[in-house]
Amino acid sequence: MDLQYALELSGTFVFAISGALAIREKEHDLFGAGFTGFITAIGGGTLRDILLDSHPLVWIGDIHFLYAILIGILTAFIFPNILSRLRKTFFLFDTLGIGFFTVLGVEKALSLGVRPEIAAIMGMFSAVMGGVIRDTLTNEIPILFRKEVYASACLVGAILYLILHYFAVDRNYNMLISMSLIISIRMIAMKYKLSLPRLG
Amino acid sequence: MDLQYALELSGTFVFAISGALAIREKEHDLFGAGFTGFITAIGGGTLRDILLDSHPLVWIGDIHFLYAILIGILTAFIFPNILSRLRKTFFLFDTLGIGFFTVLGVEKALSLGVRPEIAAIMGMFSAVMGGVIRDTLTNEIPILFRKEVYASACLVGAILYLILHYFAVDRNYNMLISMSLIISIRMIAMKYKLSLPRLG
């Protein structure tokens, strides 16, 4: 449990950094960058909890999440150049983050008593909707609609988690396997520039 | 009641198809198209229920809505060309859909005890906000702001429903009359390219 909590805070921290750096090339000021980091970090979980009517929201009920976000934003402000050179490291962290938050989102939804089909959607939302809201606010095409395999990897991982859960696989193994699937799909798709087909 | 439920599921199915096809010309992959279909189908009712604090959300509490959406998305994937050639048929279905969901939205809001003025807004939101959210996410000018008479037709129909409801007109007649008004306004405005005046 302590490990999980540490991972949640770390994931939030990483999302805040990547959100704050996401608008760097634009004409945004420091406040805009900080706001974007904040939205990226809380957006997915907030949408999930509002849809499921689960209150208080995680970051409202536990102030440590806000601190993790603030430290992330400050880190982005102080070391923007170093962090930008670490692109590959960041891609790795972000990929770990979406894998982790997908599985946590599925578990939270299940614990609130919804059906597994809904839990799969909530897992994906937890992981990707922060970035979608950020991109919408900053007038970007949301990452979801770009060619990369991103949200679809989360959905597949969420479904695997639910299948293994149904067959009573131990939770820790299940988390590890499902996260690994998400991470593998995303990294392989990135490496070989794979993308899903288009419609029609 | 059974007829109404069948209509709700059918409306959801049609909205999912039109949402999935809406981004066809764009550089979106199948997942993006499916996501767009999903958002279009659930967006309006979800916003209404969150504003009114009505939980569980319709599609979370009743899994059949999710299935109606998935079948709609699959239909759009399998028959995109046939469906695109059926544009006029689709316009008709979409118009029936917004008429129907407006009236249902008004009824749901009234049943939750809000004032009629609020119920009229909720009826319109139920019908049009799915499309608005979809257009916002895909960086389109939302349909609401385009020249067509669309949301305004829903608002007028919602107000008519509330007036007839006040005068205790039988519910079935009222639904029929108010939906017909919405559908007529939209079809006449389309045929004669009518639009509301601009500001100033």
Place this chain on the structure above:
Amino acid sequence: MDLQYALELSGTFVFAISGALAIREKEHDLFGAGFTGFITAIGGGTLRDILLDSHPLVWIGDIHFLYAILIGILTAFIFPNILSRLRKTFFLFDTLGIGFFTVLGVEKALSLGVRPEIAAIMGMFSAVMGGVIRDTLTNEIPILFRKEVYASACLVGAILYLILHYFAVDRNYNMLISMSLIISIRMIAMKYKLSLPRLG
């Protein structure tokens, strides 16, 4: 209390006018302008109350807010040219409005039992998110991300309010001082074209 209520309704009225006029140069019809006025007026408080799970929403529970909005929209429709010539007056009203709504938002959040750090964010959200949602829907770069000092002034004012509140400064004085700070920052930044530095 009566004065506060009158100020809330007046602020809502002003926000509705400025929202309706905001899209004037665009190809929007009257309905779009009215819708934009509505969203601008309710957006911030609605987001705050949904995040804090405070129901019914202010404008759903008290119909006078809807009337204040409708009168604001009608005013914008009838006198668009006069109002546009009053730009400076409007800037003043808008600045008073964000100052006032920031402080009210902080107070409401505190009264719902959240921590001061969260209350500061909620105060800022109350004041600026209506405009952010409006800009997002109409495909503008949200005001938050433009160069002006806007949301950051609200955040600073919210933090000052919380500090004075902590030191048990009388509420009326506190409101006056914190609002004055927000208004001063914004007006000085506007006059001298100050802006926050960019990232990196």
